[in-house]
Amino acid sequence: MPSSAKPMSSSPAEGWFASDGLNLRFVEWGSPEKPAIVMLHGLRSYAHTWEPVALPLLDHWRIVALDQRGRGRSDWDPKGDYYTEDYVRDLxxxxxxxxxxxxxxxxxxxxxxNAFVYAARHSDRVAALVVEDMGPGASASSGGADRIRRELNETPSSFATWDEAAAFWRRIRPDISEEALQSRVTHSLKQGADGTVTWCHDAAGIARSRLSAAPGKIVDLWPHVEALQMPTLLIRGAKSDFLSAATADEMCRRNARIRRADVEGATHYVHDDNLAGFNTVLQDFLTQQRGLSTSWS
Known part of the structure; x- marks a missing residue:
């Protein structure tokens, strides 16, 4: 495996690194001479979910997107350690x-x-933070959390055809665009030796960790939210069943460095549902940060 990514322009390259004995993959767009944005996907997603977010930024930014452990082409963890502390070590x-x-x-x-925890611990390295539809308590007690638990319990381990797999994604993500649907089919699934279509990610291990996490594995995000020392943008889907407006308001009240933006027509999967709206608020925020980036490396 290559030890690092090659310089590139608009075409992504991949790189590899080791963490906890696992080989983890990242993809990278843009010049390594530009200031970097590191992007972290969600529970059953993958690095390439960020491609339509990354490409418009390449005039000014280098984008690094991680296949977090157990996803994409990164190694699955044989111990099933898919918890916040593990992901933060990887980052x-x-x-x-x-x-x-x-x-x-x-x-x-x-x-x-994972970004909240890392940023609170490493304010010397994180110049600015952007969080898409996540906040304290959302993973445990929101309507969206209940929905995700149902999805994990009801997700098939394989599909007979690619069309069947695409229909599954469309059923559980009815609001995402056709482009986002195609990305999920392309990057989250693969064809097995027997011809069936199976998951690229460690579906069983991820489900076990999400559905039966010991209390000590569940991180209270409030102390991390309160500890943030950098400009922070909280992007919420206006139709989100996961991050409530009340929780988003309270996050901004507890830490004045947090700015909130709600994206219309979007659920929890904001950049999949309304890419243009997501990119507008993200790019506005990043434009403000660019003037501060001259001392970054």
Missing amino acids: EALADHLALRRFVLLGHSMGGA
């Missing part, structure tokens, strides 16, 4: 591997929880 290893001294960190859902 620490990635930042060290790429020698990122200062960068913007963006995370969706599970990736947002």
